[in-house]
Amino acid sequence: MAKSSVSKLVPKVPPLPSVPGMSRRQQFSASTKKTLIEVAEKLFTEHGYASTSLDAIVAGAEVTKGALYHHFSGKQALYEVVFEKVEAATAQSIDAAMRETKDPWEQARAGLRTFLEAVQQPTYRRIVVQEGPSVLGYQRYREQEERSTFTVVEDIVAAVLRAGDRSVDDEMVATFARLFFGAMSAAGESVTEASDPEDAADRIELAVTYLLTGVRTLAEQGVRVEDMR
Amino acid sequence: MAKSSVSKLVPKVPPLPSVPGMSRRQQFSASTKKTLIEVAEKLFTEHGYASTSLDAIVAGAEVTKGALYHHFSGKQALYEVVFEKVEAATAQSIDAAMRETKDPWEQARAGLRTFLEAVQQPTYRRIVVQEGPSVLGYQRYREQEERSTFTVVEDIVAAVLRAGDRSVDDEMVATFARLFFGAMSAAGESVTEASDPEDAADRIELAVTYLLTGVRTLAEQGVRVEDMR
């Protein structure tokens, strides 16, 4: 019964580059927390929230539930941390892509294209789009979303809209942003599930471009959103 | 301990209008199944899938788990039946609204408006939009969807697009339909959650009208989707 009861407080690979402001103990702690998050992200992506047991997560991280519940208040809280991490990464990548150019229309195209790419990533799809609203509840889902990716999309939409019609108010911008955000999220699923994803992505871009061109044309003709009433 | 062990095979209210083709036993059975579905729909809508226990469902239907597992293979199968029921009802209501008029553009507006209304119903929101993809898995979700509501939306989109540009193929129609479907689904959540839902719904309609007008304008100018390449 010499069951190897190793790994007490001795991670197999101690974080080598000693972080200045942290004690050894704090570094070990941060390491286990980080590992838990990473393993959870992987398993949640692969099997979904309900089908991923905490036992599987702690086994993957080579710790026990005691460690998990020390760092997180429960399964949902852990999921929320993973969710935020994925959201933040996505928002940042979109933001970076937009800074490549200065022209509003080109920024918009770059941003939307990057968003379309992001929304095809398995992790973002599963954790944010597919299971986010269900696991977090729509309220919290939306709160999180509005602190990262959605806001980026909203900025894009605002730039496009106001380039042609400076009279649209913030609420109207938010409305258009909601529509675009929903459209692109659905597009991501559609593209990924298609028999020829690349072809599907091209069609999405084509359709979005057509819609944007329509908006642009209306703007050039002096037709304002308010004129629709 | 005279615990009333009633309701063996004696429903409190036997289905009065004797259905011709069914025996009494079959009618009782159908009644039990129907009740289970109705109770499940109610509880799933109010508390969500995960937070609704089978015990709560069978208690609400005044039966036991034996009855439930006789009619359904499990919790998810029951959910799927509820899902189909909700989807069918929604598709039918949209379809009915569209038959009110004959003009393609008016049909489209009527259809989209009805869809926007449907997508605000608590049952459709919770069971189809919010938890559908998560509970059924995206694959099955999409299969179900394409057998009812999505197809109706697709027909609307096809009519609008081809009214201006007869050259768009089926795949392109499907692409636009995906975008619109996603946009409207997200819109439903947005509207319901808004402080002033009516006002929010008006803005959605305004935005959609603007986008459609853009499409219409392009079509009138002879600009085709393929020209975007």
Added chain:
DNA sequence: TATTGAACATACCAAGGGTATGGCCAATAC
């Protein structure tokens, strides 16, 4: 050196989905 508390491990509990089994009675056969 003593003490404290962060960072875990271990053992346990209760809820809930699913299963195995059996009983009852309407429908059918004879």
Added chain:
DNA sequence: GTATTGGCCATACCCTTGGTATGTTCAATA
């Protein structure tokens, strides 16, 4: 009319799993 069968459902039980309660270790501070 009697016997038999199978659909319909109830009861009892199992097992996974999220969560909790308690114990243990050891680095950091006094």
